[in-house]
Amino acid sequence: MSPSESPGQRLRAADLDNPLYYLENMETVVNWVRHHHGDLLTAEERGRLDGFGRLSVSARALLTRMVMRTGELFRAGKLRYPELPEPESVGLAELLSTGWVKSVEWVTIDELFRLFTLAELRPALADRLTDLGHSPAMPKGRMKALLADHLDEIDLADWLPEQGNDLVRLGHMALFDRIRLMFFGNLRQSWSDFVLVELGYQQYEEVPFTPESRAFQRREDVDCYLTMHHCREWLDEGRAAEDVWLQVPAATENSWLTSRRDRLLLELGRQAERQGNRELALAALTQSGHREARLKQLRLLERMKRFEEAWTIADQWQTGELSDAEVQGLARILKRLARKVGEPMPTMAQAPAPDEFLITVPFTGAPVELAVQQHLWQDHQPVFYVENTLINALFGLLCWDVIFAPVPGAFFHPFHVGPADLTREDFVPRRRELLDTALANLEGDGYRRMIVDTYQRKQGLANPFVNWHVVTGDLLELALDCMPARHLQALFRRLLNNLKEHRSGFPDLIRFMPHEKDPGQRYEMIEVKGPGDRLQDHQRRWLAFFAQQGIAARVCYVRWQDASESVLDPSL
Known part of the structure; x- marks a missing residue:
């Protein structure tokens, strides 16, 4: 687009065949x-x-x-x-x-x-x-x-x-x-991220860009961001945290800028502690609304031996809405603090041991997940290698309009794969009403048609939750046949509890059993672990959640077959 063209026209990326x-x-x-x-x-x-x-x-x-x-x-x-x-x-x-x-x-x-x-x-x-x-x-x-x-x-x-x-x-x-x-919407991306790339290789959802949807409503908002960017650069250069602290802008009513200020204060607190200024570190972490700052604040108070203060904050905090990682971290802190302040030892909920089975399969050189998929596949019980794609895609299709809602600071130009604040702490609070409305569809019978219609209408459009190469129409139909709405509701609610953390950790495989009479038993998720591999913390948390919700999930441990052995699958 040349400078003489109408600025209101739909933007397009340049053709790389054009030398300029x-x-x-x-x-x-x-x-x-x-x-x-x-x-x-x-x-x-x-x-x-x-x-x-x-x-x-x-x-x-x-x-x-x-x-x-x-x-x-x-x-x-x-x-x-x-x-x-x-x-x-x-x-x-x-x-x-x-x-x-x-x-x-x-x-x-x-x-x-x-x-x-x-x-x-x-x-x-x-x-x-x-x-x-x-x-x-x-x-x-x-x-x-x-x-x-x-x-x-x-x-x-x-x-x-x-x-x-x-x-x-x-x-x-x-x-x-x-x-x-x-x-x-940031200074992390360079000019080359746009100027030197071909953006036309994928299609983007059209999001209305209005004055009300802008992240920056005033020139002072831009100035505030630039100041925070310089503060972060100074921290990266190793400047004294107390000098940077003096330059941090005051709190603002702009929620988009507030989340960036919270992240800056989190990093300033880390830097201050590394430099030996614990009081400044505590002040920065206390002012930061970033979810990572809360645990760091408590741990710092522990190191400062301010146990009573830490206990009071932790005791109040545990009544709030926490992610699984926060629950785990807070429980460990409370356990340590209880001994220091003479309080009863808090009870720790023990996650049930995951259901496990062992199979022996021939080594073919293929990834272990594909080897297990092939081994378990039966025509009446098909198995798919989906890992983090299927549940995310079902969520992304049901909540498509929410994801691409023109919330202030979510979209800055027409080439966004998804909202810029997707993994920020305020993503859900700023869309709470929209998300509740979208998830309420799972309480009726219309959600399936909504998901399929969106899949057909939006085919190929970039969405941070939808991998079009993996989620085919047949897989989508089978998933909707076998996965009860109450399970989807629970899975999506947990996703929204911490999108940054919970979008990963899903089991590798899903096995469908569409002929089962019980609607809640028509599928199971299977985490595959090859020889020497073991469960990660975020995978254990998902498995514990599945057990709590009555969602069938198992861990499949794999042993490679020796040439002289026959194959035995105790799960069949």
């Missing part, structure tokens, strides 16, 4: 932000973006290439892009005259050594090194360290006269970062 596809994609981003977020830009920024559209094709393409690269400093002679309609020098001259780039006379030691090779630096720096009593025949790193002790900046015309007019610095990167944030 990256420019077309960049223009798509700029036009999208200009149209949907123009009120969050200053008049100067809007004017600058309008100016981008007035540049020649060569200048726009060259500027795009520079924005995509690392850093803001470039050697003009190294900018080589043969796909440009005009020589790079022509486009660069236009960018210089319009203020998109500027000539550079002074550089830092770090910039000098990043831009120039050792072969170029040795003759240029030979006299300086000799004056310092050193030979120029030294490694680049050693040379840089030596000069860094004596110099902060370097005059290129003095040090490298032949390169004095060759360096340019890209301007307005702050504007491009702001655009990138408003388009992607």
